[in-house]
Amino acid sequence: MAAIGRGILDLERVGGMLCIDFVNTMGWRGRALSNEWLKTPADLFLWARSCHILSQDTFDRASLMAESDAAGDLLEKAHSFREVLYCIFSAIAAKQRPCDADITTLNNGLPAALSRLRLRPSGTGEQWEWHGDDVAIEEILLPIVRSAMELLTSPRISRLKECANEGCAWVFLDGSKNRSRRWCDMRDCGNRAKAKRHYHRAKST
Numbered sequence: 001m002a003a004i005g006r007g008i009l010d011l012e013r014v015g016g017m018l019c020i021d022f023v024n025t026m027g028w029r030g031r032a033l034s035n036e037w038l039k040t041p042a043d044l045f046l047w048a049r050s051c052h053i054l055s056q057d058t059f060d061r062a063s064l065m066a067e068s069d070a071a072g073d074l075l076e077k078a079h080s081f082r083e084v085l086y087c088i089f090s091a092i093a094a095k096q097r098p099c100d101a102d103i104t105t106l107n108n109g110l111p112a113a114l115s116r117l118r119l120r121p122s123g124t125g126e127q128w129e130w131h132g133d134d135v136a137i138e139e140i141l142l143p144i145v146r147s148a149m150e151l152l153t154s155p156r157i158s159r160l161k162e163c164a165n166e167g168c169a170w171v172f173l174d175g176s177k178n179r180s181r182r183w184c185d186m187r188d189c190g191n192r193a194k195a196k197r198h199y200h201r202a203k204s205t
């Protein structure tokens with residue numbers, strides 16, 4: 001998907017689950033024209049808010065520190081965790097076993113995130129709240145880690161695919177009846193593949 005001239009809020013969510021949409025904040029991995037949608041900490045906070053991961057209050061606090069070094073560190077952690085998730089999903093989509101090191105990183109992400117959660121008594125039952133005043137990357141990553149754990153242990157994992165447009169590197173859950181979906185997005189990669197086929201056919205005749 002093309003990111004040129006568009007902002008993070010324009011990013012389509014075609015993955016079918018939060019963890020997959022997070023992986024798809026990067027496209028064309030390893031290519032000269034790779035599409036990084038989370039270019040700045042502000043992009044990360046906006047994306048997380050638009051997915052309802054961050055409360056308005058945390059988002060406001062995060063936005064105030066978006067220019068800081070600490071926010072830069074959060075973005076870096078988000079990027080590296082996202083690439084670990086991509087490696088796991090890409091391997092599974094190719095019917096291969098994910099790397100042990102990647103699975104270990106995912107496993108470690110859960111306790112790290114949970115260590116920041118506290119129960120707070122309230123009039124309507126207990127509520128989760130984050131411990132500490134700083135905006136922590138775990139707050140953004142916990143829902144993503146949970147979403148990934150849910151997917152990896154669900155039968156839906158057999159529907160995980162990587163876009164057939166070579167290099168696109170977006171992943172998605174194929175919800176079609178006959179499991180025939182090949183492209184992340186028919187309007188983008190699907191059309192490009194169609195145009196390519198057309199070109200080669202016209203050339204050979």
Ligand SMILES: [Zn+2]
Pocket residue numbers: 001163164165168169170183184185189
């Ligand atoms: Zn694609």
